[in-house]
Amino acid sequence: MEGRIQNGLAGLRVLSLESRRAGEMAKLIASYGGEPMVAPAMQEVPLESNTKALEFVRLLVAGGFDMVIFLTGVGTRALAKVAETEIPREQFAAALGRVAVVARGPKPVAALKELGVAVTLAVPEPHTWRDLLRALDEGTASLPVSGRRVAVQEYGAANPELLEGLAARGAEVTRVPVYEWALPDDTQPLVAAAEAIARHEIDVALFTTSLQIVHLLQIAAEANIEESVRRGLWRIVIGSIGPVTSDVLREQGLAVDFEPPHPKMGFLVSEAAQRAPELLRKKRGG
Numbered sequence: 001m002e003g004r005i006q007n008g009l010a011g012l013r014v015l016s017l018e019s020r021r022a023g024e025m026a027k028l029i030a031s032y033g034g035e036p037m038v039a040p041a042m043q044e045v046p047l048e049s050n051t052k053a054l055e056f057v058r059l060l061v062a063g064g065f066d067m068v069i070f071l072t073g074v075g076t077r078a079l080a081k082v083a084e085t086e087i088p089r090e091q092f093a094a095a096l097g098r099v100a101v102v103a104r105g106p107k108p109v110a111a112l113k114e115l116g117v118a119v120t121l122a123v124p125e126p127h128t129w130r131d132l133l134r135a136l137d138e139g140t141a142s143l144p145v146s147g148r149r150v151a152v153q154e155y156g157a158a159n160p161e162l163l164e165g166l167a168a169r170g171a172e173v174t175r176v177p178v179y180e181w182a183l184p185d186d187t188q189p190l191v192a193a194a195e196a197i198a199r200h201e202i203d204v205a206l207f208t209t210s211l212q213i214v215h216l217l218q219i220a221a222e223a224n225i226e227e228s229v230r231r232g233l234w235r236i237v238i239g240s241i242g243p244v245t246s247d248v249l250r251e252q253g254l255a256v257d258f259e260p261p262h263p264k265m266g267f268l269v270s271e272a273a274q275r276a277p278e279l280l281r282k283k284r285g286g
Contacts, residue, residue: 008273009034012203017041017212032273039193041212042181053082056176060095066148067100073107075155079178129162146170194220198228208241210248237279
């Protein structure tokens with residue numbers, strides 16, 4: 001059994017989008033007999049380069065908004081970190097306390113609670129942008145949108161349908177993109193990975209953070225091959241490091257085939273070695 005696991009990735013082409021630990025990931029895949037393709041999908045960026053987020057903080061403190069919509073927990077926490085480079089944390093929380101605060105689901109609610117900020121409106125399940133707009137429509141008497149200055153916290157990709165829906169309801173909308181990670185300066189390896197998926201040249205894809213799939217699909221869209229990449233991903237065994245990453249993969253319409261028992265790279269690759277060959281046979285019907 002141990003021998004089968006040790007060589008469990010033999011003959012399989014395994015994609016990793018790991019950045020900081022790309023070399024380590026390649027060695028792990030090769031140690032189980034796999035053929036690694038590593039295409040870094042992200043690079044860390046300094047908080048002070050979040051210029052639009054910093055501008056939002058300054059306007060918020062100055063009374064420039066009537067409502068702030070928080071879409072993600074991780075983005076809410078990242079925005080708080082950005083704010084702390086400009087003002088004390090308590091001042092940021094106090095400024096939010098003076099406006100209507102809308103949270104799309106339990107994760108931003110929890111992040112706001114950590115800040116000590118009360119939520120005016122928590123969007124009900126399943127917490128989609130449609131549910132958010134519906135909740136605002138139902139609460140329009142006490143929480144009007146028309147004529148209000150509304151900031152929308154974003155993390156990763158923008159949501160044009162939500163922004164258009166708010167504008168159609170008369171809101172003056174300001175996007176607040178927040179990021180701790182950006183695309184790498186050299187995106188060619190990521191483009192090559194997307195093309196390999198589209199050509200059905202990858203057998204297993206391992207995701208260690210949710211932004212990897214966001215950036216992969218963003219690059220695919222820019223190369224006009226997003227649909228081919230999505231079709232290719234359905235033929236691939238997809239491994240996710242843990243629930244947060246799995247949630248985003250599913251939000252993107254992709255199936256998660258396995259998670260490791262512990263959210264660590266070594267466990268992820270080991271789990272792939274144990275399960276990928278059989279999962280791949282089932283997925284490809286043979």
